[in-house]
Amino acid sequence: MRHSSRRLLTGTLLVLAAGAGLGVAPSAAQAAGVTAVVDVNSQLKVRARPSLAAEIKGTLHDGQKVTVACTVTGQSVRGKLRTTAVWDKLSSGYYVSDSYLTTVGKAPACGAAPVAEKVKTKPKPKTETTPAYVAGRVKTADGPVNVRTTPSASGVPVRKVANGGAVQLVCSVPGSSVRGTVRTTNLWDQLTDGRYLAHAYVVSAALKPCAPSSATAPATPSMTQAQFIAAAVAGAQLGWRQYGVPPSVTIAQAILESGWGRSGLAAADRNFFGIKCQNGAYGTLANGCHVYATTECDKAGNCFPMSDAFRTYATMAHSFRDHGNFLKVNKRYTPAFAYTRDANNFIWQVWKAGYATDPNYYTKVTGIMTAYNLYAYDTWK
Numbered sequence: 001m002r003h004s005s006r007r008l009l010t011g012t013l014l015v016l017a018a019g020a021g022l023g024v025a026p027s028a029a030q031a032a033g034v035t036a037v038v039d040v041n042s043q044l045k046v047r048a049r050p051s052l053a054a055e056i057k058g059t060l061h062d063g064q065k066v067t068v069a070c071t072v073t074g075q076s077v078r079g080k081l082r083t084t085a086v087w088d089k090l091s092s093g094y095y096v097s098d099s100y101l102t103t104v105g106k107a108p109a110c111g112a113a114p115v116a117e118k119v120k121t122k123p124k125p126k127t128e129t130t131p132a133y134v135a136g137r138v139k140t141a142d143g144p145v146n147v148r149t150t151p152s153a154s155g156v157p158v159r160k161v162a163n164g165g166a167v168q169l170v171c172s173v174p175g176s177s178v179r180g181t182v183r184t185t186n187l188w189d190q191l192t193d194g195r196y197l198a199h200a201y202v203v204s205a206a207l208k209p210c211a212p213s214s215a216t217a218p219a220t221p222s223m224t225q226a227q228f229i230a231a232a233v234a235g236a237q238l239g240w241r242q243y244g245v246p247p248s249v250t251i252a253q254a255i256l257e258s259g260w261g262r263s264g265l266a267a268a269d270r271n272f273f274g275i276k277c278q279n280g281a282y283g284t285l286a287n288g289c290h291v292y293a294t295t296e297c298d299k300a301g302n303c304f305p306m307s308d309a310f311r312t313y314a315t316m317a318h319s320f321r322d323h324g325n326f327l328k329v330n331k332r333y334t335p336a337f338a339y340t341r342d343a344n345n346f347i348w349q350v351w352k353a354g355y356a357t358d359p360n361y362y363t364k365v366t367g368i369m370t371a372y373n374l375y376a377y378d379t380w381k
Contacts, residue, residue, distance in 0.1 A: 050074025050087030075367035136204030151175030151188030152264035171210035235317030243324030248374035286311035
């Protein structure tokens with residue numbers, strides 16, 4: 001149930017160094033820059049780009065001194081010292097969030113926004129025998145896993161893959177979040193037949209994003225990301241005026257939870273937040289319920305039919321307004337409404353009240369808000 005149990009998104013973490021910090025050789029550039037001291041409870045990940053989704057290049061420990069060459073704007077992070085979108089480029093050429101650094105002096109801004117660094121290791125040359133897919137294997141303690149028509153738990157199941165089953169993976173796309181045996185994630189793997197399998201149950205090498213990539217993928221076949229945001233603004237702003245949810249928060253959550261409108265619920269029913277019907281009731285903003293029939297299996301491998309009813313909407317705006325109403329009428333989110341003009345604090349309070357179990361949910365939402373300048377739609381500014 002999407003509003004009672006949010007999913008934890010995790011990834012495989014590679015620790016390249018400890019103690020002395022990065023597992024890369026120092027360069028002459030370390031003589032320049034600003035000295036900073038790490039202030040972190042455990043270890044601070046060093047990344048290839050200014051984003052929590054970027055490849056991990058090493059770790060730093062509490063109290064370690066580093067050299068900051070310059071600063072860039074990246075994904076917003078709530079750290080031990082501060083919440084900020086500033087990232088520090090180290091003399092090694094990699095990045096750490098400024099939310100964990102105490103700097104002696106101010107580092108200059110980098111000349112330009114960084115692009116993804118090239119992988120240091122040389123890739124194997126492609127040959128005519130290189131397969132057009134990545135081999136994967138299903139790992140499940142929940143019984144056979146459904147292969148679906150869309151990257152969503154609401155997609156129609158077409159077949160099942162048992163534990164240990166081999167699968168051929170082409171690429172990955174964001175969809176509805178799934179809590180599986182391997183991980184909890186919103187990524188879905190596209191198979192060679194065009195169907196989708198939740199990455200939460202798959203062990204494989206890294207997959208490339210499906211074309212077009214997640215950075216430029218349209219929300220629907222006829223909408224670009226810019227068009228999706230433009231279409232979302234009116235409903236999000238009306239939701240703020242009626243219920244007090246900052247527009248930037250509503251739009252960012254819609255992007256994250258519906259995968260830019262590509263989830264089955266959003267595409268078919270204009271339901272961008274997975275709000276369910278309650279005993280057949282759908283409130284005043286929805287126009288009905290859509291019952292999705294699925295087949296689920298228990299850990300013993302016994303499968304049985306089940307169904308869930310989700311609200312349907314006439315327009316995107318109605319879905320966005322109902323999201324505001326949902327937060328307003330649920331008393332556990334009441335503390336958030338002390339920050340109706342402070343988007344970051346608002347979503348922090350919502351997450352803190354249990355909206356999502358993912359410990360990075362706040363960072364993901366604020367990262368989207370920053371990346372697409374959604375704060376510009378907070379009409380009180």
